[in-house]
Amino acid sequence: MNRTERRAAQKQAAAGPATASELTQRAIAAANHGDLAGAAPLLKKALAADPAFAPACDRLALVYLAQGKRDKAAAQYAELARIAPQTLNQFDVVIETLRRLEPDFAAALEAAQRGAASGAVSAAIGADPCFRAVLENTVVRDLAFERWLTAVRTGFLDLALGADATASGDVVAFAAALARQCWINEYVFAITAAEHTPIDKLKRGVEEALASGETIAPLRVAVLAMYEPLGALDGAARLTERKWPSAVDAVVTQQVREPAEEAALRAAMPRLTPIGEGVSAKVRAQYEENPYPRWVRLSAPPPPMVLDELIRHQFPTTPFRPLGRRDGLDILVAGCGTGRIALEITQSFAGAKTLAVDLSLASLSAAKRKTPAALKDKIEFAQADIMSIGSIGRDFDYINAGGVLHHMGDPLGGWRELIKLMRPNGLMQVGLYSAHARKEINEARALVAERGYPSTAEGIRAARQELFARPTPFNFMTLRDFFTTSEVRDLIFHVHEVQFTIPEIADFIAANDLNFIGFEFANQALHQHHRGEFQRRGWPLTDLERWDAYERDNPDIFANMYVFWVQKR
Ligand SMILES: C[S@@+](CC[C@H](N)C(=O)[O-])C[C@H]1O[C@@H](n2cnc3c(N)ncnc32)[C@H](O)[C@@H]1O
Structure with missing residues (x-):
């Protein structure tokens, strides 16, 4: 050890044991200098300090791969799926990892792509814990893999x-x-x-x-x-x-x-309102049969956030009045389905207390069963029809209504019911289907109707295969939402779907004492991209007429949905 190194070591000893993050940084620096043998022990030490530190687990798997130790890498990736299930959401990365772990798998996928899938599983794949972790913990979202x-x-x-x-x-x-x-x-x-x-x-x-x-x-x-x-x-x-x-x-x-x-x-689920006849009853029946979405593992909890800070960070140029709640936040998740979003929101915000409601008892009971022990006292699930929710006698700082109002007989009536439950300065995050973005989906819906496919498991399987066999498959089929029966049913077999345009949303916002805060996109890169386009043109990000024009020029930008925040005036 030279004098500088000795001083650095003494300084480090004085500062106490290194954290998992520091050890991982050092390991990354070592690996970047080609010192894989030096990186591995540092990463093991990082994991000994914090066994749930996902970046160390991920890096160690990479180091093992680079060293050609595929068995060890596979075990490490299986562990990563356990401690950070969200890493499985990026399915293209998952596939790439599996290909690198098992060359046989790369060959199997290529054969499947050529329409020559073989049913063989090599001994190496059969024994690979990473394959098993993927199959057990996430939806396989790739057609060749599926085949x-x-x-x-x-x-x-x-x-x-x-x-x-x-x-x-x-x-x-x-x-x-x-x-x-x-x-x-x-x-x-x-x-x-x-x-x-x-x-x-x-x-x-x-x-x-x-x-x-x-x-x-x-x-x-x-x-x-x-x-x-x-x-x-x-x-x-x-x-x-x-x-x-x-x-x-x-x-x-x-x-x-x-x-x-x-x-x-299900038998013990609280029921806050009656369920309306007509659309509510039909929609409920769909989600009793196919609760949505199907999910396996909740993401690891992030460091708790403050809602005001999230809004300020996402929409730095939008005027908004802070709620001023650093702790204790009353949340309503309206149309929570099987609860994934409700649980993620609850674990994301400091001191959150959530009421999550839905029509479907099957969805609510799945949500309740999957609630981790740490969230049990923070979230309440109950059956309610949004159309009658204005009468429950409670109010909230933040209401999440993603992907639900557009399945109501009177979506704007449902939205107004939710507004009744907002506290002054309360925030609402809404997700609504865009009429411009869903043109292709409308075509597929028409095809399903014309061919008379029933919304049973067999009907959905058959329709899906017919769509995959088209000479020019629809773009939306490569989106995430086409790889489980409930997703396909939700997307192209839905019993009731209403689509919106931005001027309709703007009129509603103006007539209901709301301020528009801003649109959100599927990821930060897209969010920054669209924000940059508006800034470049000198358009205010809250100008809904500009957004309407921008969507007409880019009709796929809301392919996911219009997801936006509003604040009660
Ligand atoms: C497409 S799923 C969305 C689930 C969840 N919000 C998400 O984004 O993952 C729509 C959900 O809204 C529920 N829903 C539809 N109409 C409703 C109503 N009138 N009142 C309460 N929930 C409703 C359905 O039962 C279903 O679970």
């Missing part, structure tokens, strides 16, 4: 119907992970006509063995769960009484125990 898994599933069906269906622990664990994926995507993968008879045979065999007490090969249970939820079997509850390998037991939990928990929560 490969669909072929793999057919291969498993043959295996399960073999004389004894024995398989190694890895094969059973991979099959169980695939079964969990099929449940997560609500059985959206295509089923060929040739599979129906073997599926029925497998199902009959499992049901008979459940009734007689005969042994059942775990692989058979996993494979059946790839095609149909185990909870729908005759005698399903008996599955919970048997001993299974842990991977299969996890499928039984997912498909039998957890739905039973939700049924119990």
Whole structure:
């Protein structure tokens, strides 16, 4: 050690043990200088200091990959999926990682892209914990990957119907992970006509063995769960009484125990308002059958934010009156669905207390079951119809109404009901469909209607395959929302959808004592881009006439939705 290094070490010792972040920075610096052998121990030390420090976990996986230690890298990525499930949201990055981990997978994807998917799973992929973590914890949002898994599933069906269906622990664990994926995507993968008879045979065999007490090969249970939820079997509850390998037991939990928990929560769900006849009843029926969205793991909680600071940061040039609540924030999430957004909001804001309402008891009970212990006292779920919510006798600092008003018989009436619950200076974040952005979706909706596809699982599967087979597929199919049954139903089979234009929104805002704060986009890069375009033209960001003109020139910019904030005057 030279004198400078000695001084740096002494300074560091005086400052106390290095934090996970500091150790990771040092590791990154070492790796950037090509010192991978020096980087790995620093990252391990960082993880010893804070086992949930995702950047260290991610880096260590990268270092292992660069060192050619693929087994260690895969284990590290599987751990990353556990501590930071949000890393699985960027599915293109997930695929790239899997390709780098397993060259066999790259070849399998290429074959699937050429329409020649093979049902083979190499021993390396079968044993890779990262593959299993992906299949178990997120929706596979890639068509080639889906096609490969669909072929793999057919291969498993043959295996399960073999004389004894024995398989190694890895094969059973991979099959169980695939079964969990099929449940997560609500059985959206295509089923060929040739599979129906073997599926029925497998199902009959499992049901008979459940009734007689005969042994059942775990692989058979996993494979059946790839095609149909185990909870729908005759005698399903008996599955919970048997001993299974842990991977299969996890499928039984997912498909039998957890739905039973939700049924119990459903019976006890508070009901704040009656549910209206007509559109509310029809929309409720859709979301009772297909609660939306399907999700598995909540993002890790970020450092708590203050709402005023978030608004100031997102919309620095917009005049707004601060709420002045650094702690304690009463939130309403209207149309919370299965609760992901409501839970994320609650864990994001300091001292948040949330009421989350929806029409669908199935959605609410899924949300309640998935509420982490740390949020249980901070969030309340209840059934309510927004059309009658003005009467609940409560008020809020912040109301979130994303993707819900446009499914109401009278969306503006529903919006006015919510405004009644806003405190002075209260903020509301609204998400509404754009008529300009949904032209392609309207075409697909018309096609579905014309072809008479029913909104059942089979109808949705068939419509989806027809759309994928089009010579020029619709752009929206590559968006995130096309890889689970409830997403496809929501997007192109919805029982009721109203679309808006910016002038309609502007008129409503002006007539209802609201101030427009600003539009939000899917990510910061887009947000900055559009803000930059307005600044370049010298247009105020709150000028809705300019936004209307800008959207007409760029009709896809609100493909997601119009997402915007308003404040009560
Ligand atoms: C597309 S989902 C959006 C869920 C959630 N806001 C999200 O963005 O993930 C629409 C939800 O709004 C609910 N909903 C529709 N009309 C409603 C109404 N009148 N009152 C309460 N909830 C309603 C549906 O039951 C459904 O769960």
